[in-house]
Amino acid sequence: MKIFAFLEPFFHALSDGKLIRLTVAWVLRILAVLMALLGLFWFIAFVGIGFKAIDSGMGSRSAGVLLGCILFALIGLCWGYLAAGIHVFRARSITELGDSHFTVLSILSILFRLQGEVIFVTYSLLGVGGCLFVWFAEFSPFSEMGMLGNRIPFLDHAGSGFLGGIELLVLMLLLAFGGIVLCYALAELSVVLVEIALNTRSLHAAPPEPVRAAPVLAAPQFAPQPTPRTTVQRVCMHCGQPLDAGSTFCAECGNPVA
Numbered sequence: 001m002k003i004f005a006f007l008e009p010f011f012h013a014l015s016d017g018k019l020i021r022l023t024v025a026w027v028l029r030i031l032a033v034l035m036a037l038l039g040l041f042w043f044i045a046f047v048g049i050g051f052k053a054i055d056s057g058m059g060s061r062s063a064g065v066l067l068g069c070i071l072f073a074l075i076g077l078c079w080g081y082l083a084a085g086i087h088v089f090r091a092r093s094i095t096e097l098g099d100s101h102f103t104v105l106s107i108l109s110i111l112f113r114l115q116g117e118v119i120f121v122t123y124s125l126l127g128v129g130g131c132l133f134v135w136f137a138e139f140s141p142f143s144e145m146g147m148l149g150n151r152i153p154f155l156d157h158a159g160s161g162f163l164g165g166i167e168l169l170v171l172m173l174l175l176a177f178g179g180i181v182l183c184y185a186l187a188e189l190s191v192v193l194v195e196i197a198l199n200t201r202s203l204h205a206a207p208p209e210p211v212r213a214a215p216v217l218a219a220p221q222f223a224p225q226p227t228p229r230t231t232v233q234r235v236c237m238h239c240g241q242p243l244d245a246g247s248t249f250c251a252e253c254g255n256p257v258a
Contacts, residue, residue: 017103024107025091028114032087039080046073068136075129082121090114102194109190116183120176127172134165 050069053062093110097103234243 017097017099020103021094021097021107024111025095028087028091028094032084032091035083035087036080039076039078039083042076042080043073046070046076064136064138068133071136072129072133075125075132079121079125082125083118086114086117086121090117102197105190105194105197109187109194112183112187112190116180116187119179119183123172123176123179127169127176130172131165131169134168135162 046069050066050073053065053069090110090113094107097106097110235241236243
């Protein structure tokens with residue numbers, strides 16, 4: 001109906017995936033800004049915790065706590081920068097996707113990769129920063145992160161001392177590696193599903209090949225066999241005696257053979 005004609009561009013953009021790609025890309029850009037702000041908040045919060053440790057009169061430990069907080073704050077700033085960069089990069093990847101009948105699966109593959117990369121960056125930096133903090137401050141930095149520290153899995157396993165920092169670092173690196181491998185595997189599975197769907201669609205769209213008739217085999221032709229030639233017996237013209245083959249004289253009368 002003509003009264004719904006103005007909605008056609010919207011439905012075309014929705015069906016070919018342009019609207020979905022644009023929406024997801026802008027959501028990722030907004031998340032990139034939030035990640036950068038979260039990293040900045042992380043930095044400010046731990047610098048403040050370090051200076052509060054000096055004011056609280058912790059004695060000889062206050063310098064170690066301050067140094068550990070500053071290092072962990074720099075790790076948070078680095079995390080915000082990397083996480084924001086990952087979201088911006090993946091938003092551009094989604095924008096550059098071409099028109100396809102399987103837009104959602106393609107976007108899902110990119111989102112799986114984004115999730116794996118964020119997990120890898122988060123747990124790797126938490127492991128490095130947490131290890132340094134434990135070495136200098138001699139207690140877990142995640143106890144100072146409040147609700148955020150409680151929501152990130154496996155952060156309650158941080159010990160104290162040198163070995164506690166090493167244990168935390170190894171655990172976080174293993175989680176980072178396992179997380180990115182799992183998410184990349186899910187992303188590749190989504191790509192495989194897209195390729196299967198595209199191949200199936202092309203097979204259905206291709207016209208069937210014409211059936212070729214089997215070639216008719218001609219009857220074998222045999223070359224005519226030469227008829228055996230009958231040899232004529234020679235005789236002597238003088239006495240009529242049969243002559244041997246190749247003889248030049250008659251054996252009976254001695255007359256020469258012509």
